[in-house]
Amino acid sequence: MGLLVGDGIGHEIVPATRGVVDTAVAAAGEAPIDWVTLPIGLDAIAEHGTPIPDVTLDALAGLDGWVLGPHDSAAYPEEFRGLLTPGGTIRKRFDLFANVRPAQAFSGVRAVVPDMDLVIVRENTEGFYADRNMHTGSGEFMPTPDVALAVAVFTRRACERIAQTACDLAARRRGRVTVVHKANVLTLTTGLFRDVCVEVAEGFPGVRVDTEHVDAMAAHLVRRGGDFDVVVTENMFGDILSDLAGELSGSLGTAPSLNASHTQAMAQAAHGAAPDIAGRNRANPTALMLSAAMLLDWLAARQGRDGLARAAGRIRRAIEQTLAAGVATADLGGLASTAEFTETVGARILRR
The missing domain is CATH 3.40.718.10 (Isopropylmalate Dehydrogenase)
Incomplete structure (x- = not known):
């Protein structure tokens, strides 16, 4: 599975999401995810001279699914600002024609x-x-x-x-x-x-x-x-x-999204990179975690891997229980840091 960290809070919510997915997959009795980390965004510009290098696109072509962190195109050098965004480039290249966006109210979230x-x-x-x-x-x-x-x-x-x-x-x-x-x-x-x-x-x-x-x-x-x-x-x-x-x-912070074709899918939260809070351990990883759960369900249906569907269910239930218990990040009126929220979700995933 591909992993693209992106910009801004991507450096916090993408690792948090990976950890939650790994915990859920193990708890569901599935084989571990083979993650393929790929450059995108500002890091890719520094290393490859472009926000969406060919090495990333070539690698994605061989993957069934991937998790994409947010990008901050406004922070890119001027020469890249008028171009299609990295996410847009990926959607267009792989004909991800369906953008599926659930909107669900959660107990504990106004x-x-x-x-x-x-x-x-x-x-x-x-x-x-x-x-x-x-x-x-x-x-x-x-x-x-x-x-x-x-x-x-x-x-x-x-x-x-x-x-x-x-x-x-x-x-x-x-x-x-x-x-x-x-x-x-x-x-x-x-x-x-x-x-x-x-x-x-x-x-x-x-x-x-x-x-x-x-x-x-x-x-x-x-x-x-x-x-x-x-x-x-x-x-x-x-x-x-x-x-x-x-x-x-409730909030875009809880709004997941899946971009899919008939053969490939990309988990991507509906919100942006929030550069104003990046690196401060305040970002809300809920939307990306739920997006990753959607990707697990999508992969389960196409690969016949019931364990991935069970893992997705564990992630959703753990997030619902965490929010209902009043554990939330600041954007939802809570006091939890990104790390604290992630730790709580991970612990609830392991509960029977």
Whole structure:
């Protein structure tokens, strides 16, 4: 399994996550994880002259899954700031088309929507994010100094595969998919997305499907976020709604994320590198730990390794119990350091 530390608090939360995963895998009776540490971000610039060197990309090509720490592109030298971020480069190179972002409220963590338990499934390769729509170039251009344009791309293939992912997930959860679009205005583009998702859902007789405009959906998440199960939407809408849902359920500090194709997956927390607290033993590793648990589940399903699924369950239960007991980092109103929180989670993983 790949391990990319990244920048900022990555130097604290990535080792913490590795330790928790190793503890859970051992407790579940699985063979130890063979970690492959790879350079990325500022460390890679210092060593290789680029934030995402070929040696890293070449190694990832031979791995089924990896854990990616946060990156701080704003701190990179000027020559790298206008380029695709390391995470974006990886997603594009390996066609990680599904960005799966759960938003769950935890006992012990104050939440605006305390009954929220949903998953936003975000199409991750096209839509309104121009940097993901071109073989060459960014998809943004300026025909004159006073006019800026961006290309949005929607293809049936991309809509079908993200809808399939959402429906597969809903069939294992509570059986409901909500398709989010803006077809009343963006009739052809998000209209295609909506229609294809509804068509795919017809192949899942146990899954109920409904549709919502994105602006209405934002309001619904605030007013009745506990009513939703799986939400599927295009790239930019999914980015915005998943951050909103993460905060409504408690904090982005508890919001995990998995980027996946049919053959590879990357665990990546939804939050950033938080350079203001980096190196101070204050960072919250919860989101990355939960992301790693998602990766273990993904690997278990594809490799038939039930022990990895048991390890993922141990991680989730230990985090839930730790937060419910009031052990939390400062961003959640607690007093625990990164190390103290990690130690507590590790101890709970070992409990029967």
